[in-house]
Amino acid sequence: MTIKQGQLVTVPRADLASGKPARLKARATRQITAWFMLLLFCCALLSAACAPIQKSPYDAAQATTTGQRATAKEALAGGAFNKFFPKSNDAYSVVYTQEKIGFAEAVLKSKTEDVATLSIFDTVSNPDAAAKYKASTQQVSGYPATEIGNNGTSILVANRFQVQVRTKAASFTAKDRETWLAAFDLAGLAKLQ
């Protein structure tokens, strides 16, 4: 490069003496950055490894019930309960939906709308279900009764069979639930032991 007389030339400061300090400084900066990145990466790894595994409120139930029976050997077949369900009439039809070990369920329909579910459960498979009636202060058709949530009314027949009616349509009231509980053949069910 030819430099004319009087021309102003800008020379990098580091080049004023051999140029080494500037190169060293750049290398050091690169090294610090690399170490910093590595540190960040390690922190990320560490936090990922230490992050708590998302727990479910059902993990405990899963652990205790895996490979276990959910129904007692003495539980009656669901089919044994069908004859005690209310019968269809002009306004409502009773459509059977489930027939499992110790359990039977039907849907109560008004025209095409599901208004309630009707069920009988043999509590030998879950004694806690029967135990809750000890605190019951209500009765339906002479049997101890209780509410299950906002939508269910149930009774315990012969200290063993839980009969429940659950609202599906808002028009089906708690009073309707009691009416339909009374429509089961409760006396017949009480003899089934």
Next chain:
Amino acid sequence: MATKSIYKLVDNLPTTNITTRVLHALDFVAPGQWENLVGFDATIRAVTGETDPALIQKIGERAVALYNDSKQGYQRAEWLYSTVDDIDTTLAKLALANTIGGQIRWLSFLNRITPKADTLQGLDFSLKLATELAAFCLINGIPGDSIGDFVKALGEYGKESLIRMVALVALDGLIPLGPDFLGKVTSLLSNTTPKDLEGNRLYQGIQTYIPGANSAEKLNLIQKNFQSTSSWMSDLIAKSGLTQEKIVSNLSTIVDLTDRKLDYVAALLDMTTNYYEHTGTQTLARRLIERAVNEI
């Protein structure tokens, strides 16, 4: 056999994927019937109408216990629903990656797709229908060969069960086989031998759960099941005005259908969706929870 917990299966159901988009596109057949209900607690709340967290926990725990008891049949039903779909996840991922404006493009798939021959498609259709019968009986506790009960219950099908049947008729029947698919499958089944059945890959997977002592008896059940449900399917088509054109028009927002033969579309959807597994898990969870709330 499925051993995954029921709450994880329901919690892990996708809120949006190709399957849910396809099912929403078929919503016009049964308007408002299906909502993509995901999450175990959300399902308990929706099915029971209850909101008290302690009660929901109690219902959930009973449902978990019932599902974990292999004798109750729920695990077998879940296995059937997931096995029958045979989803190609690689292709599903590719399909997701190759969307423009939310529409699946064909570029990367053409060499991977082989449409099924009509005979295979027809047999697979009747096997999926038999799977529904088997799973229905397992979930609801009805003897496995109760075709009469199944046909009666089909009339009561709603929500995720109904959209599953709609998808079966639309995606596995009408699109690949055309408007006369019921006639085609009837004639195909009458010419199917037990040996043909044994050679079918889907049958090999699910045959244990098809009632019958041998392939001849199982074939007989598959034929009877198809005959008995045919009128329900033709009614569904007639009532909803379901046609190839309508399905194609509704699916065109999801799959680029320009100049594509419908058997290719059917093959792509078959390989990228798992509507039996998705809605089957939802049906199973609903029934399980309906039972559990009555057993606490």
